[in-house]
Amino acid sequence: MTATEAAEEVLTHLRGWLAATADPVLAAALLDAGCTLVRHAHVMRRHLAESDADELPDPSWNILAFTASAQPPRPWTEVLPSLLGAYPPSHPDHLPGGESLIDDYLIPYTSGGRLGPLIHQASGLAVAGDEVVGGILVVDRPGEGPWISDIWRSPTPDRPGVGAALLMWSVKHLARSGQQTLGLAVTDSNSRARTVYSRAGFIVETTAWTVSVPTLS
């Protein structure tokens, strides 16, 4: 079956559904056939070495770990501004919802209700004075192991490097507890994040296109 024929089958049988493929030719055929791109993303993974356990903390940032009961070291209301700032409408993974993101996003993703239980020792907030300036959430994702469910930093005032520091802080704590890998998914057009991940040693493992199959008009 050619990619064009496969795309026609998808349009015949999966109208109104989301479809995902790791085949770039099929992805192009689906888009040509009228599907809408929802996400073009990469799974990236980094192997953790014993030497990662000795990673020195970046002295520029004060990073506080989540508690053993997956509670943030600062109240969620103090965390939210940095998250909202990191995902404005212009961001490819914009997080809409404002204050409701605490109940609809932050709490479900840290309480284990979505991707997996939080690895609290490797999840933290970067704090400058009284201000939360960034965060990293690492979960134990079934079938994947340690997985970054989110990482962000406040864009104002511009604090370059806090994301990379959070990343290496998590790498250190995961390596110390004997974990072997750390994975994540990143949207193709999120060039900033991809730059940071590549620099930190993450390698693209798989790429996938998720499309929305049109309903009958």
Ligand SMILES: CC(C)(COP(=O)(O)OP(=O)(O)OC[C@H]1O[C@@H](n2cnc3c(N)ncnc32)[C@H](O)[C@@H]1OP(=O)(O)O)[C@@H](O)C(=O)NCCC(=O)NCCS
């Ligand atoms: C991902 C993130 C946490 C990294 O934070 P950080 O380590 O402080 O790094 P910065 O954001 O300052 O940018 C990293 C690099 O990307 C570069 N960069 C900026 N825009 C870029 C672009 N459009 N294309 C490529 N690189 C870009 C920056 O110049 C910087 O490089 P430099 O250190 O040589 O100056 C931060 O960019 C962020 O919060 N992004 C929004 C939320 C997000 O996308 N999270 C990841 C979800 S998978």
